[in-house]
Amino acid sequence: MPEDALEARLRDRPYHRPTPAFVGQANATDPSVYDRPFPEGFEAYAELLEWDSYWEETFDGSDPPFFEWFVGGELNAATNCIDRHLNDRADQTALLWESEDGDDVRRIAYQDLYREVNETAAALRSLGVEEDDVVTLHMPMVPALPITMLACARIGAVHSQVFAGFSADALATRIDDADSEVVVTIDGYYRRGEFLEHKRKADDAVASAATDVETVLVWAREDELDERAELGERDVRAEPLIAEHSGERIEPVSRAAEDPLFLSRLGDRDRTRGARHQA
Numbered sequence: 001m002p003e004d005a006l007e008a009r010l011r012d013r014p015y016h017r018p019t020p021a022f023v024g025q026a027n028a029t030d031p032s033v034y035d036r037p038f039p040e041g042f043e044a045y046a047e048l049l050e051w052d053s054y055w056e057e058t059f060d061g062s063d064p065p066f067f068e069w070f071v072g073g074e075l076n077a078a079t080n081c082i083d084r085h086l087n088d089r090a091d092q093t094a095l096l097w098e099s100e101d102g103d104d105v106r107r108i109a110y111q112d113l114y115r116e117v118n119e120t121a122a123a124l125r126s127l128g129v130e131e132d133d134v135v136t137l138h139m140p141m142v143p144a145l146p147i148t149m150l151a152c153a154r155i156g157a158v159h160s161q162v163f164a165g166f167s168a169d170a171l172a173t174r175i176d177d178a179d180s181e182v183v184v185t186i187d188g189y190y191r192r193g194e195f196l197e198h199k200r201k202a203d204d205a206v207a208s209a210a211t212d213v214e215t216v217l218v219w220a221r222e223d224e225l226d227e228r229a230e231l232g233e234r235d236v237r238a239e240p241l242i243a244e245h246s247g248e249r250i251e252p253v254s255r256a257a258e259d260p261l262f263l264s265r266l267g268d269r270d271r272t273r274g275a276r277h278q279a
Contacts, residue, residue, distance in 0.1 A: 131156035156253030
């Protein structure tokens, strides 16, 4: 889509204002937050997170433009998204997902999300994924996507989420850019009522990528893997592998606040750039 057309489309989109109830429970509701001293004003919100090691310096601007935040601090994103909520909201809904046609609705409570993320993290580790490895995700908006993201965060791996609508060539480019040896995809998904055979794009991308992809983890959109999604030698079905790790608990890996959490843009192998950090 041309840039001017995209901008026009964004301008025409209606705004959805948060409800008063949502605003009331938000951590930041006072407009005066923008008037607080820099950078000390950010500390109050950092305090809302659970840290493994407290930071020594809030902001280091000595080497512009390579600024650093919460220097010396360590934490884990999965801990902050899930674990710290288990004591007081384990039964509350953490993720709410609805299928395109509205027939399938899934509510995942924090305690269930904790279990699924731990088991997926154990499965990734069994495939050889280690701290600082980049896992490329080529998936639509299904529950397996955030579960896999959080599983990567739990073991200290970096995820690179590639928009599901991107072509095989675009996916191959991003696999190479991240030097990613593990790809996670899905057999297919529904868009506008049509079932798209998604895995074929991953197959083509892996075949054309310069990087030697060792493993492709394949989720199933339905309970059973679509028979049209052929499995090759490097392909591993996600659900059976995760079932082998039922009940396993993975200790979250402490990550520095400036360590990359995920890659957010193409063309930059220096992961201090083109990355979004833990804090």
